[in-house]
Amino acid sequence: MRRTKNKKGATRRTSPADAAVRDAVDFLLPTYKRSPLVFTHGRGAVVFDAQGKKYLDFLGGIAVNALGHAHPRIVKIIRREAARAIHLSNLFHNLHQGPLARKLAAWSGLDRVFFANSGTEAIDGALKLARLVGGASGKTRILAMENSFHGRTFGAMSVTHTEKYRAPFAPLVPGVEFVRFNDVADLEAKFDAPVCCVLIETVQGEGGIHAVSEEFWNRARSLATQHGALLIADEIQCGLGRTGRYFAYQKFSALPDIAVVAKPLAAGLPLGAILTTQKVADAVSPGLHGTTFGGGPLACATALEFLRTVEDSRLLENIRERGAQLRAGLEALARKVPIIREVRGEGLMLGIELSVEGAPFVAAALDRGLLINCTHDTTLRLLPPYTVSAAQVREFLRTFKAVLTQTPRVNAPAESSAKAEPARAITAAAR
Numbered sequence: 001m002r003r004t005k006n007k008k009g010a011t012r013r014t015s016p017a018d019a020a021v022r023d024a025v026d027f028l029l030p031t032y033k034r035s036p037l038v039f040t041h042g043r044g045a046v047v048f049d050a051q052g053k054k055y056l057d058f059l060g061g062i063a064v065n066a067l068g069h070a071h072p073r074i075v076k077i078i079r080r081e082a083a084r085a086i087h088l089s090n091l092f093h094n095l096h097q098g099p100l101a102r103k104l105a106a107w108s109g110l111d112r113v114f115f116a117n118s119g120t121e122a123i124d125g126a127l128k129l130a131r132l133v134g135g136a137s138g139k140t141r142i143l144a145m146e147n148s149f150h151g152r153t154f155g156a157m158s159v160t161h162t163e164k165y166r167a168p169f170a171p172l173v174p175g176v177e178f179v180r181f182n183d184v185a186d187l188e189a190k191f192d193a194p195v196c197c198v199l200i201e202t203v204q205g206e207g208g209i210h211a212v213s214e215e216f217w218n219r220a221r222s223l224a225t226q227h228g229a230l231l232i233a234d235e236i237q238c239g240l241g242r243t244g245r246y247f248a249y250q251k252f253s254a255l256p257d258i259a260v261v262a263k264p265l266a267a268g269l270p271l272g273a274i275l276t277t278q279k280v281a282d283a284v285s286p287g288l289h290g291t292t293f294g295g296g297p298l299a300c301a302t303a304l305e306f307l308r309t310v311e312d313s314r315l316l317e318n319i320r321e322r323g324a325q326l327r328a329g330l331e332a333l334a335r336k337v338p339i340i341r342e343v344r345g346e347g348l349m350l351g352i353e354l355s356v357e358g359a360p361f362v363a364a365a366l367d368r369g370l371l372i373n374c375t376h377d378t379t380l381r382l383l384p385p386y387t388v389s390a391a392q393v394r395e396f397l398r399t400f401k402a403v404l405t406q407t408p409r410v411n412a413p414a415e416s417s418a419k420a421e422p423a424r425a426i427t428a429a430a431r
């Protein structure tokens, strides 16, 4: 127990967890709608709260904890490198940045890498590269997708479709136009000579787990080539193994000009990267872009260890096998539970589209020791670690069935329930 004073000076005895929540409420900017839970530690796909309650973590820090919690190789490398050099600066080389770039080039089929600190920052850097390459010939238009999410900095926010994220901050970066996702005719109508890039999440994550179609990807590639524009793949959520391939775009034969990664890259430490071709790299010279923290030795050594672990432990195979097991279980559930409208996604990036609001099921899952989340009001999203076991998938499916069948439901809001079942107020969902 700790003695804490609130802002009015009153003293009270509180647990460290309660004190931490109180401080957060009193002193943080209110940018997040948070659950009052405090998580303290985890191991593999399991995480514990401050009361010692155990949860099966199928959210993975929103696609970050790809090796789960406290993976021995990650713990070891962080301990070792933290004791050597946490930060050195980009005025000098360090031992890990170059080798990490080499490995990412090999995984992606691209040639050159720039390290940033987050997804949004890497997206902004990619947009800068597109303007750099195209700007000299007057190519400044950016095509982005409806239903997209790319981040919160000005560039990334300007290419994010969600109006409520953008509107309060107008005017945004000019020259952005949105294309209907997977609508080839709309893409063709909007693609013209002044376009410098087209930006596509290979699998839309926040938008509810929607994959780009092969036809749309190939047309975007051919139009970009025809007009001398760049095809940019946002693989921040779906890349680096999540779909069972190193990059989600590797199910197609055509490469992007730029791929952007972040979330799982340094196994929980902040690190993002822009991967691109030699041709784009030829437009870059010292001083045009940079960062203080990006590519530091600790983060890069950890990222290299993450990529090597994915290779050494044959995790792509586990992702494909556990993904297929999870999907088959969810599809079997969908045949028995009519509120499941569709199961979408690939590998360990799955979305369960409901005909009712998802939030009550997220809360009920939490009660029963499952960590999942809901995006776009009605899509439950699963992002378990690449290391998840067959037994953990079975445990998840058992508990998830109880969650779906024993939780009172709330009808989806009008916008997302256009295709939903007839109105059915709040009803006990037991079947």
Ligand SMILES: Cc1ncc(COP(=O)(O)O)c(C=O)c1O
Residues within 6 Å of the ligand: 118, 119, 120, 121, 123, 149, 150, 151, 152, 201, 205, 206, 234, 235, 236, 237, 238, 262, 263
């Ligand atoms: C597809 C995609 N792009 C970009 C971002 C922004 O990444 P960050 O939150 O690291 O800035 C996210 C984050 O959720 C994302 O899912």
